[in-house]
Amino acid sequence: MFGLGGPVINSYKNQNSDPEASIYPKSSDQDAHYSIEGNVLRSTIFISDNSKFGRDGKTPVLRVPGTGTYGGEAFEPNFAKLLKASPFGHPVWLNIPGRMCDEAPRNAQHVAYAINYIATRTQKKVAVIGWSQGNLSIQWALKYWPSTRG
Template identity: 35%
Template sequence: MTRLWNPSRSRALKVLAAAMLGLFVAVLPGTTSPAAAAVDGPPLNTPVSVLDAALSCPGTFLHPDREPVLLVHGTSSTYDETWEWGYSPALRDAGYDVCGVDLPNRAMGDIQVATEYVVHAIDRIHATTGRKVDVIGHSQGNMEIRWALKWWPSLQAQVDDAVFVADPGHGIGGGNLLCTGSCAPAMHQFRIGSNFLVALNAVDETPGSVSYTNLYSLTDEAIVPVTTAPLDGARNISMQGVCPGRTVGHFSFLYDAVAYRLVIDALSHSGTAEPARLPLGTCLDVNLPGVSPSEASTATAIAAANLNAEVLNATKFPAEPPLRAYTQP
């Protein structure tokens, strides 16, 4: 299956420059076993070599005054397709060391498996830098972040900010419609009332002392009904509550200027994002720094094409993946 990705020349050069600056985090001493294990959490079944290969970080972390940032992409996408044309260069220009993780099977498989990549990434970045990590997710990527922080509680001390962008926190109606028969594992888990979501949201939706910022939009065409978006214990911020009448769709969150301002506000202050701190006139801005209207349109079209291709062609199963044993009392 051919996937579409053709960034503009300027963005392609930025991607190339980033690749030249640093490729993958080196395997640290003591991680030569075929599978990894996180402290105070279940063992990881994915081999360390696979987890390391999925993580990209600068060869050298250049900003010791700020937490490194881990970006986690969503369904049917990759790190490059979601972040490298917009958020990654913007955050680097703003003075942050940026890492990204590629979830397996373009995040169409079991979210419990994909979470192992996020667990390992947070733990590895923390061990490498000796600092807490800021994690930002888009769409399904937020589910991996939340699952990791819930079931690997040691990570709660390794994460400063968790910023959720367009999080399907309590499920989406589209999952229920698409999964009346066989569908991809992640789609089963998106369903409102799925076993996965019941386990994810049980007892405490925002565990630990992590600063949880949750950005959602009343015009997000994927998070329907929008009442599933807010999370107990998070700073829930609707885009229309900040800028009345603003239209922010599911994918346009990735280049919306106001959403980006809120993300930066969360990263650069103690605690969660606070809309009252945004500069006067922020609602007049359109795209995040460095993203042109044509780039935004192209990226949106590519994301839609890849989602459609994955929904049609991903390996399908008649039922939701069983919950892992560690979720049981």
């Protein structure tokens, strides 16, 4: 999805490629099943500079926003700029429909899927940064989708 100035940073209808490994309806036997469709979960992941993603040698850094925000508005003007300029991280964030105002377990599904999707696509460990309710969603993902812990 593009706007006048390039990709729409708050889009939750992103066109991300299918993962090479099966991560839906769950990545491992210990994981909870997702109740949200895989293509919907995948479309909420915004990958900054998708053409270099996974090939730039940087650690993917997933940012999870707080209540009432999309990842783009919460992170693009600050952490994303710092990460783009650093040798460490490649910025990625979630734009969860409803601006994280849905139930915490539903928001956590987006986080769990994103961690597994990014790890599968890049073959790298994923760093995760949360803000406000984003931290709660990360904790739910780590608890109910053990495959995200590695």
